[in-house]
Amino acid sequence: MQQIIFFFIRNKNFLLFAVLFAISVALTIQTHNYHNDKYISSANYITGGIYTFRNNVADYFSLGKENEQLLQENLMLRKKLDQFKEVVNVEKLDSTFLSSKFTYFTARVINNNYSKTKNQLTLDKGRKDSIKIDLAVISSKGIVGIVSDVSENYATVQSILNTQSRINAKLKNSGDFGSLKWDTKNPNIAQLIDIPRIAKIKKGDTIVTGGRSTIFPEGILIGTIKDFHLDNDDNYYYVNIDLFNDMTSLEHVYLIENNDAQEIIELEKGVEDEEQ
Amino acid sequence: MKNNDIIVNIVRFIVLVFLQVLMLNNINIAGYINPYLYIFFILMYPLDGNKGLLIFLSFLLGLSIDIFEDSGGVHAAACAFIAYIRPVVLKYSFGVSYEYNSVKIKKADPMERLTYIASLVFMHHFVMFSLEIFSVKHILLLLKSTLFSGIFTIILIVCTLVLFNRKST
Numbered sequence: 001m002q003q004i005i006f007f008f009i010r011n012k013n014f015l016l017f018a019v020l021f022a023i024s025v026a027l028t029i030q031t032h033n034y035h036n037d038k039y040i041s042s043a044n045y046i047t048g049g050i051y052t053f054r055n056n057v058a059d060y061f062s063l064g065k066e067n068e069q070l071l072q073e074n075l076m077l078r079k080k081l082d083q084f085k086e087v088v089n090v091e092k093l094d095s096t097f098l099s100s101k102f103t104y105f106t107a108r109v110i111n112n113n114y115s116k117t118k119n120q121l122t123l124d125k126g127r128k129d130s131i132k133i134d135l136a137v138i139s140s141k142g143i144v145g146i147v148s149d150v151s152e153n154y155a156t157v158q159s160i161l162n163t164q165s166r167i168n169a170k171l172k173n174s175g176d177f178g179s180l181k182w183d184t185k186n187p188n189i190a191q192l193i194d195i196p197r198i199a200k201i202k203k204g205d206t207i208v209t210g211g212r213s214t215i216f217p218e219g220i221l222i223g224t225i226k227d228f229h230l231d232n233d234d235n236y237y238y239v240n241i242d243l244f245n246d247m248t249s250l251e252h253v254y255l256i257e258n259n260d261a262q263e264i265i266e267l268e269k270g271v272e273d274e275e276q
Numbered sequence: 277m278k279n280n281d282i283i284v285n286i287v288r289f290i291v292l293v294f295l296q297v298l299m300l301n302n303i304n305i306a307g308y309i310n311p312y313l314y315i316f317f318i319l320m321y322p323l324d325g326n327k328g329l330l331i332f333l334s335f336l337l338g339l340s341i342d343i344f345e346d347s348g349g350v351h352a353a354a355c356a357f358i359a360y361i362r363p364v365v366l367k368y369s370f371g372v373s374y375e376y377n378s379v380k381i382k383k384a385d386p387m388e389r390l391t392y393i394a395s396l397v398f399m400h401h402f403v404m405f406s407l408e409i410f411s412v413k414h415i416l417l418l419l420k421s422t423l424f425s426g427i428f429t430i431i432l433i434v435c436t437l438v439l440f441n442r443k444s445t
Contacts, residue, residue, distance in 0.1 A: 013327050017360035020335040024342075024349030024356060028407050031348035047344050054298055113301070113345070115308040117409050117417075120346040156346055163411075184417060187307055248304075 031118070048154035051110040052124055059108075059251070066251050073140040102217055105131065105255040107155070114161050114187040114247050121145065121157040123253065131155045134215055136256040142221040142244040143167070143209060144253055161187055161247055169222055170210040174200050177210050178239070180222065187247050189226060192239040199237065201228060207241055214261040281322050289337060292317050297344040308421055311428040312351075314341060315400050316436060318359050319393060320381060327363065334359035347408060354404035358396050365395050393433055394426075401426045 008015065107129075111122035125131050127150050137144040137157050145165065148158040158165055160182060167180040169192055176199035178192045192207060205225045211218030223241040231238045258264075296314040303310050318334050338355030342348060369392035370384060381389065401422045409418050 013331060013360065016328055016331050017356055020331065020356040021353055024335070024338070024353035025407065027342070027349030028353065028410070029348070031346070044343070050297075050344075111344075115304045115310065116347070117411075117414065118347075122346070184414060 055110045103257040107253055109250045112250050117163050117184045119159040119161040121159055123155045126150050126153040126155050128152055136216045137253050138220055139253050168210040168212045169207050172206040172208045190241050195237040214258055214264050288317050293340050309424045311432045313432050316433055331359045350404050350407040354400045357403050358400045394430055397429050398426045
């Protein structure tokens with residue numbers, strides 16, 4: 001007994017180190033699983049508050065650029081509205097009677113990283129503003145990521161620049177589906193895999209989100225094709241995409257909630273249960 | 277440890293965490309090179325201080341960075357590791373004499389000092405990036421990040437040392 005106690009006393013530094021190291025590795029592995037409840041994340045009261053403070057200061061430096069972007073977006077929306085007016089008589093419609101499958105929220109990015117292999121963003125809206133896990137995040141230029149964790153006032157987003165992200169995407173022209181991933185090399189270039197070799201594909205084609213997920217609405221812009229080649233088995237294309245979004249400077253983003261998501265997921269789950 | 281040392285170390289801890297998360301993590305030269313100056317705290321921890329306490333404080337230091345960075349526990353693991361290995365590195369860079377309190381990191385021979393800083397910085401970066409990247413496929417990225425970020429960190433640490441040394445003399 002005495003020897004055991006002596007052993008502990010003699011190696012107390014090593015044991016302390018081993019325990020702390022094990023805890024940190026466990027925390028690391030836990031963040032590698034998407035969707036686990038995270039205890040250690042920047043979506044908490046203190047870190048969120050500090051990041052918000054920093055952004056309140058830093059926001060002024062990019063005001064000009066942000067305004068320009070908002071103007072561009074307004075212009076685009078106005079054009080679309082005019083086209084829409086030609087088809088439908090809008091005056092008769094009241095927005096309260098218009099029901100949409102999607103609900104939109106706005107948020108500000110208070111922390112953004114893009115130099116790691118598993119990048120996350122932090123937003124200044126949380127559960128209090130009815131933000132939930134799995135909402136789609138886009139900016140005026142295109143796709144950004146998916147909400148992975150929410151706290152009372154803040155939310156973290158798994159960026160598309162994350163080796164664990166897989167997002168359903170398609171070629172705008174031909175409608176062929178593939179999945180979007182990231183190879184960690186360049187924050188402006190993502191990859192599209194699993195495009196079948198029979199697909200008609202050419203440089204400069206636009207890539208948009210496909211409608212096959214309950215998270216993203218169909219047709220959100222992603223990027224244009226930079227180059228492509230067949231993969232090792234010659235069955236699928238491996239496509240490099242120039243992203244529309246500059247992921248290194250994000251300020252304001254939109255969150256999209258699919259109001260039917262719950263229903264679709266339950267329905268699909270029911271089918272799976274029957275198969276078992 | 278003297279009273280004065282305790283205050284200096286507490287202030288250093290807080291200032292370094294804030295400096296790291298508010299400024300240094302956003303430098304991103306060439307997209308991925310960042311200096312990790314916060315381990316300055318571990319390097320400069322008094323040589324006669326309690327080793328167990330250092331390991332625990334380093335873990336806390338790393339964890340605070342992790343919470344801001346959303347990186348799980350990669351900084352905490354790397355910090356606990358270099359805090360544990362520090363006595364060994366001290367011994368081979370300064371010789372055994374450091375144990376008798378005759379060596380001061382700020383006033384040691386420049387070459388010995390550089391060996392000490394560089395060994396700990398590279399070890400820290402290697403552990404941190406291995407855990408963060410967590411895949412054999414990206415081994416090249418791991419080595420590249422370790423090397424370039426490591427060099428950047430060393431330069432910053434040496435600059436900090438020079439700056440604060442001048443003030444105290």
